[in-house]
Amino acid sequence: MAIVVVVFVGAATAWVVAAGVGPAIFHAHMARAGAVSPEVTVHAERAFRTASALSLALALAAATLTSVVVSIFLTRRITLSLSPVIAAARRVARRDYTARVPPVGMGAEFDELADAFNSMATDLGRIEATRTQMLGDLAHEMRTPIATLGAYLQAIAEGVEHADPPTLGMLRDQVGRLLRLSEDVALVTTVDEGRLTMRRTPTAITKIVTDAAAQAATRCAERGIDLDVRMAPITSGVMVDADADRLGQVLTNLLDNAVRHTLSGGAVRVMVDRVGARVRIVVADDGQGIPSEHLAHVFDRFYRVDSARDRAHGGSGVGLSIARAITEAHGGTITVHSDGPGRGAAFTIMLPVAASVRG
Incomplete structure (x- = not known):
């Protein structure tokens, strides 16, 4: 109906313009023609108006009819094309998330x-x-x-x-x-929900790592695990724009995870160095290791490589998911590597160095 209204408005506008402009232009041409009697001029103008009105009316009627037919055709096609979308939306509303819309083919x-x-x-x-x-x-x-x-x-x-x-x-x-x-x-x-608050300030990366290692040292000693922390000299004075508490929580989660999966007599290593404009932190152990088929899922919530073992040690299954979320909120990345069961695992964090100390 909206398209039909537009067509009729266009036709009416064309009629008004043609009726108002055409006769005036024709009269001006007749006046410039010169030797023509007034009676002939009046007759010619009347004939022009009649012919113009008739031809314009027929043309507009034909155009209107054609436009209406084409509009109805396009409207039906659009409606038929949108029907799968409507049906799929109703399925999704009923919580059937397998609903898919095929290619519409309308542009x-x-x-x-x-x-x-x-x-x-x-x-x-x-x-x-x-x-x-x-x-x-x-x-x-x-x-x-x-x-x-x-x-x-x-x-x-x-x-x-x-x-x-x-x-x-x-x-x-x-x-x-x-x-x-x-x-x-x-x-x-x-x-x-995107409500994770950050109080980011330039902080020495060595202090964040040292504090996290100090918290893990007691537990490592109780379990007979050697904790080895190595910081490259180039990292001395390196600052990161970070929430120290949140980033410390990431390292604490990684260290707790490493200790939980390392047997007595094993070792947990923390290595810090700088790679260009980023600082790299590696938390590695020589413990249980991770099978290759599980590597892609270790950061998923509640995912466990060995559910029974992790529950026995009190893990909630979301520590690594939290670690990834906080790391990414700092503009960094966290990855995991393991050569397989019994060969340990290594988690690598890459964080951008604070802009004021790059170069």
Whole structure:
């Protein structure tokens, strides 16, 4: 209907312009012709107006009819082309994220619409799958400590167990595990929603690494693991524009992960050097290692190479995901390499050097 209205408005405009301009131009030409009697001039002008009105009316009627027919054809074609999009949108609204729109064939804009819709459906499906998996994993993670707490509390209430220091310590550990899990999940949610706050200031990279290594030293000593920290002389005085607490959390997560997967008598190494305008931090161990098929997923939330072993050691499964999110928020990258099971693993962080000290 909108197209038809436009056609009629155009026809009316053409009629008004032709009726107003044509006779005046014709009269001026007749006047310049000279030796023509007034009666002939009047007759000629009347004939011109009649012929012009008739021909213009027929032309506009034909053009209007043709435009309406073409408009109806195009409208039906567009409607038929959009029908798959509408049907797919309704399927997505019903949470069927497998819906896809075939190529429309109505030009680049419609093809871009189909591609954008398919990308949106793919992303929604991935997000929904991740959400479902996360909720399932979270429920599984909480089940063990909650069941342990419930069993011991019931045993204490029935007099089977006593609230002695070892029992209270075990209960405290389970509560701590739940607390760490809730904090990690809250942080992951904050990252996913783009609400991760950063208080970035120029900070010496050596201080961040030294503080993180100092926190890990006690645990390494308790497990009989050698902690070796090496900083290249070129990194002395190198500054990074970073939130020291957040970046320290990344290194703490990597060190905790390395210690958790290294047996007594093994070693954890931290190496820091500079590569051009970036600083490189490597956290490596000679422990359990990572099979090649798992390397692409180690930064996924709740992903574990060895679920049973990690749960026994209290890992929440989101530490590496948090490490990647914080590193990328600093404009850096984090990668992992392992030669296979039993051959250790190495995590490499690349961070840009603060602009004031580049050169």
